[in-house]
Amino acid sequence: xxxxxxxxxxxxxxxxxxxxxxxxxxxxxxxxxxxxxxxxxxxxxxxxxxxxxxxxxxxxxxxxxxxxxxxxxxxxxxxxxxxxxxxxxxxxxxxxxxxxxxxxxxxxxxxx
Numbered sequence: 001x002x003x004x005x006x007x008x009x010x011x012x013x014x015x016x017x018x019x020x021x022x023x024x025x026x027x028x029x030x031x032x033x034x035x036x037x038x039x040x041x042x043x044x045x046x047x048x049x050x051x052x053x054x055x056x057x058x059x060x061x062x063x064x065x066x067x068x069x070x071x072x073x074x075x076x077x078x079x080x081x082x083x084x085x086x087x088x089x090x091x092x093x094x095x096x097x098x099x100x101x102x103x104x105x106x107x108x109x110x111x112x
Contacts, residue, residue, distance in 0.1 A: 050078050056085035 052058050052074050057067045066073035068083045 046076060046079070050074060050076070051081070051084055051086075052078050054086055055081075056087045057083065058087075 052066065055066070058073065059065060059067060064070055066078075069078065069081065072078045072081065
C-alpha cells in the first residue's frame with residue numbers, strides 16, 4: 001500500500017513536467033507557424049505588386065519576359081521599374097461589335 005502511494009506521488013511531478021514541456025513545444029510550433037504564415041502573406045502581397053503583366057514591354061514569353069529588363073521581369077526588383085509603361089488597350093465600340101459578330105460567325109460555322 002505504501003509503495004502505491006509513493007509511486008503515485010513520484011508519477012505526478014513527472015507527468016506535470018511532461019505537460020509543461022509539451023505545452024512549451026506546442027506553443028513554439030504554433031508561433032513558428034503563425035510567423036511563417038505572416039511572412040508568406042507579406043511575400044504574396046509584394047509579388048502581386050509587380051506591374052510587369054500590365055507593362056507595354058512585357059512579352060509573356062518564358063524565354064524573354066521583358067524586352068528592356070529581362071533579368072528583373074516578374075521579380076521584386078521590378079516593383080519600382082523606371083521603364084514601366086502601362087499597356088493601354090483602347091477598344092472602340094466598333095471593334096467590340098466586330099468581335100461579337102466574328103465570334104458569332106465562327107460558332108455558326110462550327111454548327112454546320
